Amino acid sequence: MKVSQQLALISLVTGGLWLMAAQPSQAATATTTPIAPWRYAKTTANYRDNSTSAYYQDVWRQATKNWQKKGFKWNAVKGSSKTVLTSYADSSAQGVVYIGMKQTKYTASGRIISNKVMVNRASFQKFKYNKAERVKVAEHELGHALGLAHNNPGSVSVMNPANRVNSIKTVDVKGLKLRYKTPYKAVTKDTVYVTNSALKVSPDLPIQGVFGHDDCDDTILLTVSS
Ligand SMILES: [Zn+2]
Secondary structure (H helix, E strand, C coil): CCHHHHHHHHHHHHHHHHHHHHCCCCCCCCCCCCECCCECCECEEEEEECCCCHHHHHHHHHHHHHHHHCCCEEEECCCCCCEEEEEECCCCCCCCCEEEEEEEEEECCCEEEEEEEEEEHHHHHHCCCCHHHHHHHHHHHHHHHHCECCCCCCCCCCCCCCCCCCCCCHHHHHHHHHHHHCCCCCCCCCEEEEEEEEEECCCCCCCCCCCCCCCEEEEEEEEEEC
8 A cells, every 4th residue: 555545544544533632723932842762862863865856855954954053953864874865746536635644663762763855746747736835845844853843723833733834943943952951761661653644735825823724744654662
């Protein structure tokens, strides 16, 4: 089954829960963007860019540089890396509703084992995202990869769950700082989690304060004991 199909199924299952959780549609921006359960060892990580076009290499270069300006240093490497950035083109009915995806494997302690960060070229084209907007989608997915969760629907945050227009804001930098001053958990059993997150397209520019139908589903897909 393709990743997009898996995610579509998961969306069906979790969509109701998500809507309930997100319903208080007061779109106030959380003053600190919430954090995810995973992190890198430090506020720096290597990555390998698997993009083949100069255009997408530049999208990732800009997005990683923008994070670097805000306190997280990404280092491009040619060899293997636990973090891989790439793009794909899925124009199928199920696939084209997603603009970006990220898969994180991490341990119960919160240590990242691998991150695969992707953007969907087909959706970018269909919904006419300009290059600056594509960079913002890439920044959003990189934000998940380094350990941020979503800010509120309608928030002024790169981690807005339907982000198309926001760059990395002060609230996101506060989330980054919180994430990296919160240590790994002490655990007795080392379990591996895999979490997929998929950012749905925002066909129209999101109107601040209105909870739209676009969201990004974060779902723990499976738990593997190791
Ligand atoms: Zn997201």
